[in-house]
Each structure stands twice: as C-alpha cells, then as structure tokens.
Amino acid sequence: MLTGRSIAVCLAVALCGTAATAATHDFNGTPVDIEYWCGYGSSTSGTNEAVCVVDYADGNSFAFGYKWPGDETRTGYDMLAAADLGGALEVDLSWWDDMGAFIDAIEYDGNTTTNWWAYWTSADGQSWDPPTVGMSGRTLSDGDWDGWSAAADFGSEPPAVPAPEPASMGLFLLAGVGLLRRRHRR
Numbered sequence: 306m307l308t309g310r311s312i313a314v315c316l317a318v319a320l321c322g323t324a325a326t327a328a329t330h331d332f333n334g335t336p337v338d339i340e341y342w343c344g345y346g347s348s349t350s351g352t353n354e355a356v357c358v359v360d361y362a363d364g365n366s367f368a369f370g371y372k373w374p375g376d377e378t379r380t381g382y383d384m385l386a387a388a389d390l391g392g393a394l395e396v397d398l399s400w401w402d403d404m405g406a407f408i409d410a411i412e413y414d415g416n417t418t419t420n421w422w423a424y425w426t427s428a429d430g431q432s433w434d435p436p437t438v439g440m441s442g443r444t445l446s447d448g449d450w451d452g453w454s455a456a457a458d459f460g461s462e463p464p465a466v467p468a469p470e471p472a473s474m475g476l477f478l479l480a481g482v483g484l485l486r487r488r489h490r491r
Contacts, residue, residue, distance in 0.1 A: 360464035381440035389463025423461035433463030
C-alpha cells in the first residue's frame with residue numbers, strides 16, 4: 306500500500322526524471338525555457354538581457370539568454386556569436402561583402418538544417434516582425450528578442466518560443482497538492 310511518504314518520494318523521483326536542461330525564466334512577463342545564458346567574452350553578467358530563439362520548424366525550438374553591460378552597445382550578431390561560443394550551439398556563417406553575415410546552418414542538440422533561415426525581432430516574444438536591418442546592424446536593447454526560424458523555399462513563420470513543458474508543470478501541481486494534503490492531515 307502506498308503511504309503519503311511513498312507518494313511524495315515517487316513524485317520527487319518523477320520530477321527529477323523529467324527535468325530538462327533548459328530552465329524556465331520569466332522574461333518580461335513571458336515564460337521561456339532558456340537552454341543556457343551567455344555573454345560578451347566569457348562573462349554572463351550584465352544589467353541588460355535579451356533572448357535569441359532558434360526554431361527548426363519541426364517542433365524543436367530553443368532559446369538562449371544573452372547578458373551584457375548596460376553601458377555597452379551590442380548587436381543581434383553579437384548575441385548569436387556569444388550563443389555559438391557559449392555552449393553546444395554551432396552557427397555557420399557566410400560574409401557577403403557589404404551586406405554582412407548570412408546563416409548557412411545552425412546546429413543544436415542533434416537538430417540541424419541548412420534551409421533558409423529567416424530573421425525576426427520582437428519586443429515581447431509574442432509579436433514578431435522581420436527587421437529592417439540584418440543581425441549585424443541591429444542594436445539590441447534590454448528586453449529584446451531575436452528569432453531565427455528555418456524556412457523551406459524562402460517562406461517562413463515567426464519562431465515559436467519554447468515554453469515550459471505542460472507535463473512538468475502538471476507534476477509540480479501534483480506535488481503541491483500532495484504537500485497541502487499532507488499538511489492538512491496534520
């Protein structure tokens with residue numbers, strides 16, 4: 306027979322087993338699973354924060370946090386380069402004369418595509434627009450979102466922001482109910 310204690314142990318094991326590498330972060334009111342934080346150079350500290358979303362258009366979307374000092378100017382290119390150097394994200398770029406950098410491929414966590422990558426910007430992670438400049442000409446502000454979505458045949462949809470997994474949220478809810486029930490019995 307399962308006791309309250311064994312149920313709590315089972316829930317704790319289940320919660321630990323479903324933990325992903327990404328950590329949920331409330332970024333200006335939008336919950337997003339951040340794979341890892343990176344920064345300029347080797348630093349991941351700073352007063353300014355931005356998020357870069359990479360969407361493979363097959364249900365796999367990943368977000369990377371970027372921090373930099375408030376008194377310094379950074380671009381979308383700086384953020385993507387820092388994510389490339391900061392972890393397992395690999396970005397292959399081509400430079401075209403005066404046009405700047407173009408993405409040839411982005412690889413992360415077993416996902417890769419060499420399709421056309423569309424660049425998007427957002428102030429809230431919900432409404433996305435194609436920018437009027439490329440990533441090397443886009444000046445980041447605190448709270449900005451940059452997104453990349455894989456697109457076949459030069460068409461694309463805005464990137465999907467990776468949100469907390471519903472199953473994990475359900476397990477957290479069950480654990481909370483179990484703790485309240487246990488407290489109520491005492």
